[in-house]
Amino acid sequence: QENKSKLDEVLARGHLIMGTGSTNAPWHFKSIDDKLQGFDIDMGRIVAKALFNDPGKIEFVIQSSDARIPNITTNKVDLTCQFMTVTGERAQQVAFTIPYYREGVGLMLKADGKYADYAALKAAGSGVTISVLQNVYAESMVHAALPEAKVDQYDSVDLIYQALESGRADAVATDQSSLSWYMQQNPDRYKDAGYGWNPQSYACGVKRGDQDWLNFVDTALHEAMTGVEFDSYAKSFKTWFGKDLEPPQIGFPVEYK
Amino acid sequence: MTNLLEIRDLHKRYGDVEVLKGVDCAMAQGDVISIIGSSGSGKTTMLRCINMLEDFEGGTIRIDGEEIGYDTAGGRRRRKKEKEIARQRAMTGMAFQQFNLFPHMTAAHNVMLGLVKVKGMGRDEARGLAEKWLDRVGLAERRDRYPGQLSGGQQQRVAIARAIAMNPKLMLFDEVTSALDPELVNEVLQVIKDLAADGMSMLLVTHEMRFAYEVSTRVIFMNQGRIGEEGNPREMFVKPQTERLAEFLMNSTFN
């Protein structure tokens, strides 16, 4: 009983409980037949497969972004994979796994809009308004690319797109993955401004202080990106980001290059 | 000389029910007329028509020769403008059974309101007049009390002062004592008596037969929307002409 690892608990339970969202494509959202899908979801299934050799043995707990860390710390979930940006401050509260995606911020414009590209936006100075997801550093993040632009922060992804659509904003600044998914769903209406910046890592989170469990999840993700489960990872990557991955090189492990 | 008040063939209905079925009445300057009659006979309604608190469908009411509420020109009858009616209402003063003092104003402010807003008097002048009238009704020391701090009898006296201060040509009283405890009735009746002695023209609905008898120059007995009998109080109370009045008087003297 004492100091038993979460790993044993999950194995004994027979399924994994993962916290995630349901309102952000292509990361975690609902299909037409009301099933959760997306890249985060697939990461969860990879961990479930590692645990039980069955990607279906997983239960999803839907949570808002605000709930990601509290649900870990109060044991509501075993693991959270929900496009969580790794920061030092957050790492003091939860233990991050190895990253499973590297994200950057991009700018999206209306195809028939006033501004042609990044240069035009930058030239317009304080005349442009950029809609972004709410964040403490949202303002400085935008200003890194467009030093004078006005910044409007919304609390959900659909609203930043809506702001662009209804003319409340001149461009959307958000994750490139989300932007490319959105443009793929709405062909010909939008265009990329052709500028990317602000790299960040996405990782899953588990409760602090359980090295055993963290090791296990790390191993599962690591082997998905470089080892036996690479095919599942690559297939998911292709589905949600539309790009084919080079298979890992045989020979000397890439980590030690 | 024109009559102070002249009512001709007054008709008033509420929905399907005709409440006043042709009332005629004339009143000279200085008259004090008591209106008696059983409940529902139309006494209140008649006063309310005179003060245009109710519209009426037929007949004319004139005060000092001026037609109240309507213009009848070329056979067509049109309600006067609201502003004109407001001016005419100020020719009569009215005191109600429920006092209807404005609860958020002191006694003095209750009296001053009409003086300032209707007569356009300055506040100081209005204050002086209000104090004069409150003194007259015996409330010199209660000027700055609110209605909730006054007894019923005192409230009713403020209400009378409020009406009188507007210097109306005619005062209307509608059962001004019947919401009062028996012991408070006298203070109010005394005020009305004093006004009568001063020559104020008054029309009062009352259930106090003794008072009607003592104070009025004429009594009107209303019966089912018409004037049933009318005359000098001494004659009417002692020798009622109609059976209905005799019956009414019998019932009214139990207490």
Place this chain on the structure above:
Amino acid sequence: MTNLLEIRDLHKRYGDVEVLKGVDCAMAQGDVISIIGSSGSGKTTMLRCINMLEDFEGGTIRIDGEEIGYDTAGGRRRRKKEKEIARQRAMTGMAFQQFNLFPHMTAAHNVMLGLVKVKGMGRDEARGLAEKWLDRVGLAERRDRYPGQLSGGQQQRVAIARAIAMNPKLMLFDEVTSALDPELVNEVLQVIKDLAADGMSMLLVTHEMRFAYEVSTRVIFMNQGRIGEEGNPREMFVKPQTERLAEFLMNSTFN
């Protein structure tokens, strides 16, 4: 024979003000006692103590020998249990100035409520009794009306029927006619007269001097929280012994 009601040295205060300053009173079966006195003299308070609607600080009240509201044993005085007090309250019936009918029940249900819930009577039996009493007060046809559909006089008669139907040993009436229009007063007074004729013991606070004179076997004049004078109505009204009563009677007979 024990007295029906016996009050000894009753004291009651509201905060700092002593409202009853030692009232003694005894009443035999079948007595009809009118309590008169000016406003604030403590008449209502006395009735409310008898019915334990108010706690009181000193003295005893006994009905049929049973001490009301308190147990005084070995010099210590303890309020009885709420349930016991409820039972004792049912020994007296009370009618209020404001009727206090239950607005969400018909006349018949108002009367039945106590019969069913307090006396534990069956609904049919209670209904029969309620109808009998509503007939007695002349409301046979209005049994199934709600209070809002009845005139004040009719409401007051229902209230009396509600109290009487409980078959109390003693009826208490607190100014039951003073919220009524003058013409409705008579119907209620008539009901009380009939009850008196039937031998019901009654204690009534009233401002109707004429009625007190006609109906009561004894009159109590309350003055500033004490019994000022007490006796046979014929003597008291004609030859008051105290100056205060003489003054009070003079003021009360204006109307």
Place this chain on the structure above:
Amino acid sequence: MDIAAFLHVLWLARMPILKGVGVTISISALAIVVGTLVGVGVGLVLTYGKGPLRWLVRGYTDFIRGTPVLVLVLASYYVLGTVGVDLGPFEAGVFALAVFCSSHVGEIVRGALQSIPRGQTEAAKAIGLTFPQTFAYVLGPQALRQMLPAWVNTAAEMVKASTLLSIIGVGELLLRTQELISRTFMSLEFYLFAGLLYFVINYGIERFGRYIERKTSVPS
């Protein structure tokens, strides 16, 4: 907006929306029922209670009424867990709304009871009714009529507050709507449609309240 395209998407999404409506209605109904039962107790203490108990309940209602519902929701989901009561999101959400509802109903009950004339209690006492009987037959029924309109308002308030449970992942109508938007990106259309559904639910409650009011009105 392209109406035809929207209607097509709407038709495909009918099941999740219906489920969302179902969850919204069950959350609201549970919260209203539990909140009302507790609220009646709260109202009774506020009206007739004495000393520390009353003082305590007064503090409870004032604190709850001043706190945003969102905070109540988060607190019952996370903070209750730390004291050993581990509720699922649905139960925690219903609990939070019921607590919120009880403080409002408590105030409504107090207002209704206090507006009944004292004479009613006295008349009931005078015919020998005990206090519980007085409450059951005289005060309660009258208070019920009195509080009906305000209670209907509170019920509609609960339906609107149920949207906040989306934060802790309860699949009620708003979260369902947001899920649909995240796939279809028709935000305005779906938000307005959800607004319409909420309107229908609340209007239904309003009509129901009117109906009960008419049914129980006393002729006068």
Place this chain on the structure above:
Amino acid sequence: MGYTLNFSAVWRSFDLLLQGLALSLGLAVMGIAIGCVIGLVTAFGLLSKNALLRRPAQLYVTIIRNTPILVLILFAYFALPQMGVRLGKIESFVATLAVYSGAYLAEIFRGGLLAVPRGLKEAGLAIGLRQSQIRNTIVIPLMLRNVLPSLSSTLISLFKDTSLAAAIAVPELTFEARKINVESFRVIETWIITSLLYVATCTVLAALLRRLEKRMSIPR
């Protein structure tokens, strides 16, 4: 459970919360002030004998009161510009709150107006006051005194509704709190402090209203 509270992240951004609170208050004051005017006009409309005034007033109140305010906010901010009405985000929110509170206040004012005895209006007529004078010197002052006790509940709810302005990027208190959450993930701590700020503000608001009630109360 072992969760230890750590408020350092909240204190670091506390000035943001205070700025947010100031904006919340500003939004509430502006929105509700305009709402009062709308509510007053609508209340007179609701009581009008003229169906041309009454019906639209009823329709307005029914629709607004039964629709979640979030939908109204999104509609005003995103849909109205597509219909040619473009307000800034603050103006848009204030307008929405005004329209929303107007509907609630209209109902409250209506109740207060009904409680002004008819006799007082007649007494005003009898001394020759015009309708508008009666309305301004007698009816409205008395109505305000009638509604003050029940107003505090509504005003507190409306104040809390300013938290929804976060949805359209208005940096009020809830918006700032969420920002701190996203950064630090100290969700529980942030909400504890934020809700204390809300509760404190509501308590002050309620106390002010009680003071006002006392000051305006009529001596008796």
